Amino acid sequence: MTDDRTTLRRELRARRRNLPAAARIGGAEALAAQLLALPFAPPSGYVAGYWAMDGEIALHAWQLRLPRDCVYCLPVLHADQRLRFAPWRPGDPLAANRFGIPEPALAPESLLEPEQMSLIVLPLVGFDGRGHRLGMGGGWYDRSLAFRQRRPAPPWLVGAGFELQRVERLDAADWDVALDAVCTEAGTVDCRSALYV
Numbered sequence: 660m661t662d663d664r665t666t667l668r669r670e671l672r673a674r675r676r677n678l679p680a681a682a683r684i685g686g687a688e689a690l691a692a693q694l695l696a697l698p699f700a701p702p703s704g705y706v707a708g709y710w711a712m713d714g715e716i717a718l719h720a721w722q723l724r725l726p727r728d729c730v731y732c733l734p735v736l737h738a739d740q741r742l743r744f745a746p747w748r749p750g751d752p753l754a755a756n757r758f759g760i761p762e763p764a765l766a767p768e769s770l771l772e773p774e775q776m777s778l779i780v781l782p783l784v785g786f787d788g789r790g791h792r793l794g795m796g797g798g799w800y801d802r803s804l805a806f807r808q809r810r811p812a813p814p815w816l817v818g819a820g821f822e823l824q825r826v827e828r829l830d831a832a833d834w835d836v837a838l839d840a841v842c843t844e845a846g847t848v849d850c851r852s853a854l855y856v
């Protein structure tokens with residue numbers, strides 16, 4: 660990881676946190692509409708979101724408006740350094756993981772593999788117009804979704820963020836998994852046609 664990426668991460672996270680509450684609430688509603696309008700939005704199956712923290716754009720509006728046959732899931736950290744996913748509805752028990760992020764309190768054998776998801780929404784720290792992403796730097800999503808470099812969707816991979824997290828250009832590392840789309844409160848970047856350029 661270069662110093663540049665560390666600096667950019669810090670700056671974008673601060674920008675994300677400083678957004679006023681009204682923009683944050685309106686943004687979550689507008690994001691839900693963008694996610695529901697995706698051409699590949701699944702009518703059924705497991706879909707993964709995240710528990711928003713550190714100023715991340717929230718997914719509760721999307722969760723509430725999902726088709727009834729979609730099962731909303733949250734990421735769960737696993738000892739093998741790859742994410743698993745677990746269904747979660749408001750009221751279900753949660754426990755904080757080692758980053759302090761709430762995750763469903765389920766037995767390990769009940770957890771779902773990334774391969775079982777129809778669609779996964781990834782939290783973005785930053786993104787560019789080609790769909791390259793900057794995450795928290797732990798490599799959790801890249802490791803967990805590496806199989807998508809050799810195999811087509813599903814799961815569809817969609818980054819979510821506020822428009823103010825867009826940057827001119829992010830260089831992709833070998834391990835970076837390409838997103839199929841990026842959704843913000845202002846619109847959607849469909850990255851599928853850009854995969855081979």
Ligand SMILES: Nc1nc2c(c(=O)[nH]1)N(C=O)[C@@H](CNc1ccc(C(=O)N[C@@H](CCC(=O)O)C(=O)O)cc1)CN2
Nearest residue numbers: 709710711712715734758760782794795797798799800
């Ligand atoms: N809401 C949300 N959930 C998520 C992620 C995320 O980015 N957002 N993740 C995306 O990968 C995974 C967890 N990865 C994470 C990686 C780093 C940090 C983090 O806060 N790092 C702190 C200090 C670390 C510490 O407390 O030890 C930091 O960098 O300031 C959090 C989550 C899975 N769940």
Ligand SMILES: Nc1ncnc2c1ncn2[C@@H]1O[C@H](COP(=O)(O)OP(=O)(O)OP(=O)(O)O)[C@@H](O)[C@H]1O
Nearest residue numbers: 660793794795796797798799800801802805832834
């Ligand atoms: N497929 C992989 N196999 C092994 N290690 C990986 C893989 N993908 C990423 N990593 C490791 O994860 C580290 C962090 O990667 P990077 O800086 O791209 O994270 P990020 O994409 O910002 O974070 P995240 O994926 O958590 O949102 C890298 O230094 C790399 O060593």
